[in-house]
Amino acid sequence: MPGPGLVHERPVPRREAGATPLIRVARRLAMGLTIKEILMHDHDSGTAPGGVRSKRRGADSAPRLRLLIPGRKETRLALMATSSVLLLAACATPPDLPPGPERRPAGPEAGVSFTAPPLDDEAAGTAFPVLPAPAGKLTLRTALAQALAGNPDLAAFSYESRAAEARTIQAGVPPAPALGLDSQDFGGKGERRGFESAQTSLSLSQTVELGEKRAKRVRAARLDESLAAWDYEAKRLDTLLETTRAFVGLLASQRRLSLARESLALDRKTADIVRERVRAGRVSPLEEKRAGVAVATATLFLERSRRDLQSARQRLAALWGASAAQFDEAIGDLDALVFPPSLDRLMELAVENPDLARWTTEIESRTARLSVERSKEIPDPTFSAGVRRYGNDGSTAFLAGVSLPIPVAGINQGNVLEAQQRLAKGYAERRAAEARVAVEVRQGFERLASAYDEVMALRRDILPAATAAFDGAAEGYRQGKFPLIDVLDAERSLSDANGRLIDAEAGFQVARAELERLIGQPLPTPRQPAPQRPGE
Incomplete structure (x- = not known):
């Protein structure tokens, strides 16, 4: 009965005809057998570790076993060699680095953005959230929150942030140890004929990174992760801007539809007055036809306004991934005017713009990449330790070694120069x-100031004058003082003034949103009567 240490429960193939000793050992290692178990099996079967029959069949098993199993002294040497490899590999572990720059929120917070969850291969493509569609009356805040949580483009940027985190994890992975198995001194002539005198070696090697390569890779990856967060923040503000534009456009479309209905009602009222005057014989029947043309034109304008409204509703709903708009109407005030601060103050606030603030991290990232490339010029040694069996007498010995690449001048010079140029760029x-x-920022300020001036001019001067002109022309026509053409012209001017006011108010709100995107936060509202231009 075999003693302790010689018993193994895993089967070893007995017949491996046509396989070389190196292949046989590799097969047994793949089965999960240890070197000791392979040697024990070959000892019991009277073969060398490669499967070659030993010539010393009649010898005592105990001395042969001592040749296969190292003694205490050899075991201490093996432990010392293995410990040396592990300690050197531990030297490659980078020190704890401070966390990279955190993502700074900028712009109006209007809900929680979609965050990509950790995915596996099966869950990819199914993690996009299905949000309930807003119903009833829709406010700007609700629209912004819905877009932040459900915008498909924004969700894609969130996954990119997850990918950057994964790259940081990968950057911290050290070189993997390598297991080597080789056989030599076989297939020759004379004593080297066949595999009886072959030497079979099994070794473990580990490359040790010098020059803080791993730590520098991790730092560069963390900075890239911060850049991905800045890009996500920029896309988030872009989504807020697009949603605000679409919402303002929807409010303007609703106002234009109301204006079209009012214009049609005025044209129909004018047509009724003309019809009465024609029946009374006070005006020519030609004027009745002119009034009918005005009614038909107003009807076409009403239908076009309805189609534009439907398009505006669909455009807004698409920003949160909906195929159709489920809400009833948008609620908002185009009349509200918010005065911006001075241009100098806006310039100071522009540093919060992610498109500008990201460049501090970008420069740090490119500097870190340059440091990574320079560290590659330092050669990395590879330490190895293992065991070798001599086939001629069945003895076993340890082996150890170290290899070091010869640093050729300028071996990574091109990559270093590229990193330097990218840093300068x-x-x-x-x-x-x-x-x-x-x-x-300057152009946005001018657009906002111009829109404000236009709104104030329309409210204060143009619209009251157009209203008074229409009322006077309509009353004069009833009294027979003015022809119908004057009434139609005055009505057209009034309708145009109302349309221009809607466009100007919508333009002001869009210009305000664009300026908020540029400064990365809501506009301050100082107490001043109007935007102050430089030099005023």
């Missing part, structure tokens, strides 16, 4: 972004 791109944002 980053500084230039940041200056360009600062200039672009400054111009956009």
